[in-house]
Amino acid sequence: MGEQQVKQRNANKSKNGSSENVQERSHFEKAKTSTRGKQAGLQQSIVQGALLFILFFFLSSYLVTDTWLWGYNGxxxxxxxxxxxxxxxxxxxxxxxxxxxxxxxxxxxxxxxxxxxxxxxxxxxxxxxxxxxxxxxxxxxxxxxxxxxxxxxxxxxxxxxxxxxxxxxxxxxxxxxxxxxxxxxxxLDPIDPDSPLPEDCHKPVEQKPAST
Known part of the structure; x- marks a missing residue:
C-alpha cells in the first residue's frame, strides 16, 4: 500500500471518528434536554397541584364555615x-x-x-x-x-x-x-427598691368570732 493510500485511509478514519463523536454529542444533548424538560414539567405539575389544593382548601372552608380558615381565629x-x-x-x-x-x-x-x-x-x-x-x-x-x-x-x-x-x-x-x-x-423607669409597695386595693374581710 502506497504512502498516499495510507494517508487517505487515516484521513477517512479520522473523518468517520469525528462524525461519530458529533453524533454521540448530539444524542447526549438531546437526552439532556429531554431530561430537563421532564423535570420542568414535573415541577410545574407540583406547583399547579399545590395551588389547586390551596384554592380548594380556602373555598371549601368558606362554603362550609363562612370563614376562610375553617373557623380558626388565632x-x-x-x-x-x-x-x-x-x-x-x-x-x-x-x-x-x-x-x-x-x-x-x-x-x-x-x-x-x-x-x-x-x-x-x-x-x-x-x-x-x-x-x-x-x-x-x-x-x-x-x-x-x-x-x-x-x-x-x-x-x-x-x-x-x-x-x-x-x-x-x-x-x-x-x-x-x-x-x-x-x-x-x-x-421603663427603674423602680426604687426602697420605695413602699403599691397599696393593696383588697381590704381584708373582718373575721367574725366563731359561734360556740
Missing part, C-alpha cells in the same frame, strides 16, 4: 403576623400619647415592657372603655391583682409566683391574639 389569621415590621422603642411619656383619648391615633398598651397595638379593640381600650385604664401605659401589676386604680404600674415587687404567671399569661394573650400585635418595647 394569631396566625392576622395578616400582620406575616408581614415583617420594624419594632419601635418608646419612652413611657411617648407611650402615654397612645392612650385612646385621640381617635386619630392608634391605641397602645404594654405588659412587662412589651408594647402591643390594641387599636382593633378601641371600644374596650379607648378612654371610658372597660379596659381603658390599661392603655398608654405598662400596668403589668394590675393584670395580676385586679387593682385598677392603685396598681397601674410595672412594679412587680411582692407578687406571688402565681400572680407573676398571670402577668405572663396576659402577655401571651396579646401575643397570640388575632387582632392585636406587638409593635415594640417601652423603656
Amino acid at each position: 394569631k396566625y389569621s392576622n395578616w400582620r403576623q406575616w408581614v415583617p415590621r420594624r419594632q419601635i422603642v418608646l419612652t413611657q411619656k411617648k407611650l402615654a400619647q397612645y392612650d385612646g383619648t385621640d381617635p386619630t391615633k392608634p391605641i397602645y398598651l404594654a405588659v412587662k415592657g412589651e408594647v402591643f397595638d390594641v387599636t382593633a379593640g378601641r371600644p374596650f381600650y379607648a378612654r371610658g372603655g372597660g379596659y381603658g385604664f390599661f392603655s398608654g401605659r405598662d400596668a403589668s401589676r394590675a393584670y395580676a391583682t385586679g387593682c385598677f386604680q392603685t396598681h397601674l404600674t410595672h412594679d412587680l415587687r411582692g407578687l406571688t409566683p402565681q400572680q407573676l404567671a398571670d402577668v405572663d399569661g396576659w402577655a401571651k394573650f396579646y401575643h397570640n391574639h388575632a387582632k392585636y400585635f406587638k409593635i415594640g418595647t417601652v423603656i
Whole structure:
C-alpha cells in the first residue's frame, strides 16, 4: 500500500471518528434536554397541584364555615403576623400619647415592657372603655391583682409566683391574639427598691368570732 493510500485511509478514519463523536454529542444533548424538560414539567405539575389544593382548601372552608380558615381565629389569621415590621422603642411619656383619648391615633398598651397595638379593640381600650385604664401605659401589676386604680404600674415587687404567671399569661394573650400585635418595647423607669409597695386595693374581710 502506497504512502498516499495510507494517508487517505487515516484521513477517512479520522473523518468517520469525528462524525461519530458529533453524533454521540448530539444524542447526549438531546437526552439532556429531554431530561430537563421532564423535570420542568414535573415541577410545574407540583406547583399547579399545590395551588389547586390551596384554592380548594380556602373555598371549601368558606362554603362550609363562612370563614376562610375553617373557623380558626388565632394569631396566625392576622395578616400582620406575616408581614415583617420594624419594632419601635418608646419612652413611657411617648407611650402615654397612645392612650385612646385621640381617635386619630392608634391605641397602645404594654405588659412587662412589651408594647402591643390594641387599636382593633378601641371600644374596650379607648378612654371610658372597660379596659381603658390599661392603655398608654405598662400596668403589668394590675393584670395580676385586679387593682385598677392603685396598681397601674410595672412594679412587680411582692407578687406571688402565681400572680407573676398571670402577668405572663396576659402577655401571651396579646401575643397570640388575632387582632392585636406587638409593635415594640417601652423603656421603663427603674423602680426604687426602697420605695413602699403599691397599696393593696383588697381590704381584708373582718373575721367574725366563731359561734360556740
